[in-house]
Amino acid sequence: MEYVYAAMLLHKTGHKIDEESLNKVLHAAGITPNPARAKALVSTLEGVDIDAAIKEASVVQAAPVAAAAPAAHAGKKEEKKEEEKKNVEQAAAGLGALFG
Numbered sequence: 001m002e003y004v005y006a007a008m009l010l011h012k013t014g015h016k017i018d019e020e021s022l023n024k025v026l027h028a029a030g031i032t033p034n035p036a037r038a039k040a041l042v043s044t045l046e047g048v049d050i051d052a053a054i055k056e057a058s059v060v061q062a063a064p065v066a067a068a069a070p071a072a073h074a075g076k077k078e079e080k081k082e083e084e085k086k087n088v089e090q091a092a093a094g095l096g097a098l099f100g
Helices: 003-014 020-029 035-045 048-067 074-099
Strands: none
Touching: 003 020, 003 035, 003 048, 020 035
């Protein structure tokens, strides 16, 4: 997980996410980098729109909160659950591209 956090930090600060930068961030945090893990993450993130993936992840987190809200009608409640389930599944599929 620390590798993903390091990549997100690099992205947030506008730095290129490459093995060298990732290893520097990890080392600065007191973590001995594993070159194979760093290389795997960098290759997985290649071509991924990180901002879109973060946005999709926020949809996944918001869905359980929305599902807990009381619904006015039973019919609407079931429709809403199915729609939220579909949204969560779509967002999770997008996250699959980020984490392999």
